[in-house]
Amino acid sequence: MMINGAVEVITASIVAGLTQHAALHPLDTLKVRLQYSKGVPMSTSVRGALGDALRDLELPPGTTKAARPQPPKESRLWRAPLVVDLVGATRLLRRTPLKSLYAGLVPSLVAVVPTAVVYMPVYEAAAAVFGGVLPTPIVAPAAGVATGVACSLVRVPLSVAKSRVQLGLAPSAGAALRQAYATGGAAALYTGFGATLALDVAVAVVQFTALDAGRRHLDIKNSAALGFMASALSTACTEPVDVVRTRIMAQLRRGDGAKAKGTDFNYTSLADGLRKAAAEEGLVALYRGLLPRLLLKSVGGAIWYSTYVSCRAALGAPVAAHK
Numbered sequence: 001m002m003i004n005g006a007v008e009v010i011t012a013s014i015v016a017g018l019t020q021h022a023a024l025h026p027l028d029t030l031k032v033r034l035q036y037s038k039g040v041p042m043s044t045s046v047r048g049a050l051g052d053a054l055r056d057l058e059l060p061p062g063t064t065k066a067a068r069p070q071p072p073k074e075s076r077l078w079r080a081p082l083v084v085d086l087v088g089a090t091r092l093l094r095r096t097p098l099k100s101l102y103a104g105l106v107p108s109l110v111a112v113v114p115t116a117v118v119y120m121p122v123y124e125a126a127a128a129v130f131g132g133v134l135p136t137p138i139v140a141p142a143a144g145v146a147t148g149v150a151c152s153l154v155r156v157p158l159s160v161a162k163s164r165v166q167l168g169l170a171p172s173a174g175a176a177l178r179q180a181y182a183t184g185g186a187a188a189l190y191t192g193f194g195a196t197l198a199l200d201v202a203v204a205v206v207q208f209t210a211l212d213a214g215r216r217h218l219d220i221k222n223s224a225a226l227g228f229m230a231s232a233l234s235t236a237c238t239e240p241v242d243v244v245r246t247r248i249m250a251q252l253r254r255g256d257g258a259k260a261k262g263t264d265f266n267y268t269s270l271a272d273g274l275r276k277a278a279a280e281e282g283l284v285a286l287y288r289g290l291l292p293r294l295l296l297k298s299v300g301g302a303i304w305y306s307t308y309v310s311c312r313a314a315l316g317a318p319v320a321a322h323k
Contacts, residue, residue, distance in 0.1 A: 008312060013120035020303045025102060107161045156189070160176065191249050195244055195248050206234035243288055
């Protein structure tokens with residue numbers, strides 16, 4: 001089904017995606033590196049615990065590993081992940097060349113175009129179809145499910161490349177894709193598809209439901225504020241899935257399935273990763289990287305949605321709530 005104003009929707013979606021990713025890529029790299037670090041070490045004091053966590057997060061000069069793996073140790077929920085992320089990120093920024101935070105920018109921007117061509121157009125088309133057969137409150141989440149599925153099919157290979165480049169496991173996007181294909185064939189290009197699908201669907205459902213509710217019920221006229229709120233909510237709800245997804249997509253294995261290099265978590269699926277992370281590192285591990293991801297997604301949501309709405313309006317196809 002061709003949606004009304006399809007060209008305007010696609011154009012606005014691409015412009016919004018490029019603007020968001022170009023502005024916030026360094027924060028995305030920091031988020032990935034924090035999520036990839038393994039273990040929250042025990043210590044007899046808060047200062048000692050933070051110091052141990054910082055050493056775990058550092059990216060030593062001359063190494064290809066994003067973090068030094070630590071033996072699994074007991075963790076407690078009272079060690080707030082936001083605090084560890086804040087201090088760890090500060091130390092990481094001090095010791096890491098600024099240009100390294102732009103690693104993976106090219107595949108990230110390249111991935112924006114096919115993803116953007118799918119993301120909002122699929123949502124708008126699905127919403128138009130579901131609007132005629134489903135109750136109004138169900139339209140946005142149902143369209144969000146369709147959007148998440150379509151988005152995952154397009155972006156997983158490029159996400160695999162981006163994560164590996166950001167973590168220093170490959171020098172370029174092309175090398176990362178060749179590396180993945182050489183070790184596992186075409187299937188390796190879709191490493192973590194199940195986890196990515198779960199993440200994309202969950203994010204899209206929460207985000208679009210919040211956006212539509214904000215337009216219809218909360219009278220939020222500021223598109224930046226609405227995008228910030230919806231993205232912050234979807235981020236908080238999906239952080240554990242994103243942590244496991246990042247780790248799964250970055251795992252390196254030889255053709256025989258043995259560990260190749262880098263930190264290997266031995267996750268076989270999303271459910272397996274959630275279980276192992278909680279059992280071996282504590283539930284706090286599932287929220288590692290929450291602070292940069294929360295900043296990344298909420299600010300990114302504000303940039304993305306305000307840009308999308310502005311472009312749609314400038315092109316003569318303003319965004320409207322579902323009736």
